[in-house]
Amino acid sequence: MNAEIIYHINAADTLISANDAWDDFAIANDAAQVKREHVLGKVLWQLLSDPTTSLVYHQVCTVARGGVPLRFVFRCDSPGVRRLLEMDVLPHPAGQIEFRTRAISETPCDPTPLLAAAAAAPREARELLRVCSWCNNFFAGGHWVGVSEAILKLGLMTHSPMPMITHGVCESCKESLKQAVDEMKQMKRKNTPEPADQPLFKLGAPPSN
Numbered sequence: 446m447n448a449e450i451i452y453h454i455n456a457a458d459t460l461i462s463a464n465d466a467w468d469d470f471a472i473a474n475d476a477a478q479v480k481r482e483h484v485l486g487k488v489l490w491q492l493l494s495d496p497t498t499s500l501v502y503h504q505v506c507t508v509a510r511g512g513v514p515l516r517f518v519f520r521c522d523s524p525g526v527r528r529l530l531e532m533d534v535l536p537h538p539a540g541q542i543e544f545r546t547r548a549i550s551e552t553p554c555d556p557t558p559l560l561a562a563a564a565a566a567p568r569e570a571r572e573l574l575r576v577c578s579w580c581n582n583f584f585a586g587g588h589w590v591g592v593s594e595a596i597l598k599l600g601l602m603t604h605s606p607m608p609m610i611t612h613g614v615c616e617s618c619k620e621s622l623k624q625a626v627d628e629m630k631q632m633k634r635k636n637t638p639e640p641a642d643q644p645l646f647k648l649g650a651p652p653s654n
């Protein structure tokens with residue numbers, strides 16, 4: 446991989462442009478099915494098979510759309526090559542995002558054992574990545590942190606295979622839930638009839654932390 450791969454998605458996560466290096470990389474990796482003619486106009490998530498990678502990229506895009514550029518290193522092996530890549534995720538106007546990827550190291554290796562080991566790893570033997578189902582923070586180094594910190598602390602994108610996701614509730618969201626339950630109890634104590642149509646917890650507005 447010589448040239449930098451550059452591509453853009455729009456506010457709807459649709460792949461709207463990719464440079465020549467995108468196609469060169471696809472061809473070099475026997476992945477002609479992801480050449481531009483086949484993928485431009487598709488939603489980025491349709492091109493990612495792994496749910497963990499997909500979730501992390503979703504979070505990365507959310508951060509970028511908040512105006513914060515990110516840079517991280519990730520692993521992208523192909524048969525015969527162990528590869529570390531570096532990616533810049535750059536916010537653009539109108540919800541567009543630019544991705545720039547370059548190689549940091551490429552090491553030839555025996556293809557069979559590496560890929561066979563990844564494919565053979567039983568799901569339950571793979572490391573679990575804890576994600577809060579409310580705020581989507583990640584559990585890293587004993588704390589719940591946002592995606593940028595998780596990528597750094599866990600080396601999240603350099604795993605092969607990627608860790609499996611397990612959902613939980615972080616301390617901050619747990620506290621919010623507890624408060625909501627306490628309020629409900631107090632309401633009952635006051636003998637106030639519960640409005641039947643009011644949800645117990647207000648979903649869709651996870652507390653920020």
Ligand SMILES: [Zn+2]
Binds near residue numbers: 577581582614616
């Ligand atoms: Zn949370």
